[in-house]
Amino acid sequence: MTDTELTFQWRGDFDNGEVNALHAQCFDHRPCADDWWTQVNRYSLGWVCLRERSRLLGFVNVAWDGGVHAFVLDTMVAKHAQRRGFATRLIEEAVRNAKQTGCEWLHVDFEPDLRGFYFDACGFVPTDAGLIRLR
Numbered sequence: 001m002t003d004t005e006l007t008f009q010w011r012g013d014f015d016n017g018e019v020n021a022l023h024a025q026c027f028d029h030r031p032c033a034d035d036w037w038t039q040v041n042r043y044s045l046g047w048v049c050l051r052e053r054s055r056l057l058g059f060v061n062v063a064w065d066g067g068v069h070a071f072v073l074d075t076m077v078a079k080h081a082q083r084r085g086f087a088t089r090l091i092e093e094a095v096r097n098a099k100q101t102g103c104e105w106l107h108v109d110f111e112p113d114l115r116g117f118y119f120d121a122c123g124f125v126p127t128d129a130g131l132i133r134l135r
Contacts, residue, residue, distance in 0.1 A: 005052050008089060010097040012049030018056040026076040045070045045101055048093045050077070050086055057081050060090040062097075068104040091122045 016036050024031040040047050043063055050058030058077040064070050072094060077086045098106050109129065110118055118124045 006057070006086075007049075007051045008093045009049050009051070010093060011046045012051070014049050014056060014059070019059055022056055022059055022076050022078060023074065025079055045103065046094070046097055048090050048097075050090055052081075058086050058090050060087075060094050062094050062106075064103070068102070070098045070101075070103045070106050072106060072108040087117065088121045091118075095123075 014037070016034065019036040020031050020034055023029075023034075040061055045062045045064035047059065047061045049056060056078075058081070060075045061073040062070050063073050072091065075087055075090060077090070095106060106124075108118055108124055109131070119126065
């Protein structure tokens with residue numbers, strides 16, 4: 001695939017089924033029937049869709065507190081396209097668009113094996129944070 005076949009679109013259109021399938025593949029679970037479209041339109045500052053022609057290849061959600069804080073959630077790239085820099089480009093597009101909205105902070109949390117990706121490739125910096133497991 002070449003860059004001319006790829007599109008990164010802020011607040012791009014998508015079908016719930018294709019995001020559910022991508023999420024299941026990337027997070028290793030059975031496909032669900034979640035209503036992503038309603039969820040992101042209600043709670044998110046935006047999202048980025050990566051497409052190869054018409055096929056959804058990647059996705060990242062940028063949730064929002066309604067003020068100056070946004071949160072990266074569900075960074076996903078189809079397994080066959082991983083390790084080609086697409087996830088980094090998804091985050092770059094999310095950062096660029098979050099800046100244009102007036103947000104002041106973009107937060108992310110992640111599993112320890114993703115430290116290099118988020119800190120080195122994407123430019124996030126370590127911070128202190130807290131977490132309470134609810135379930």
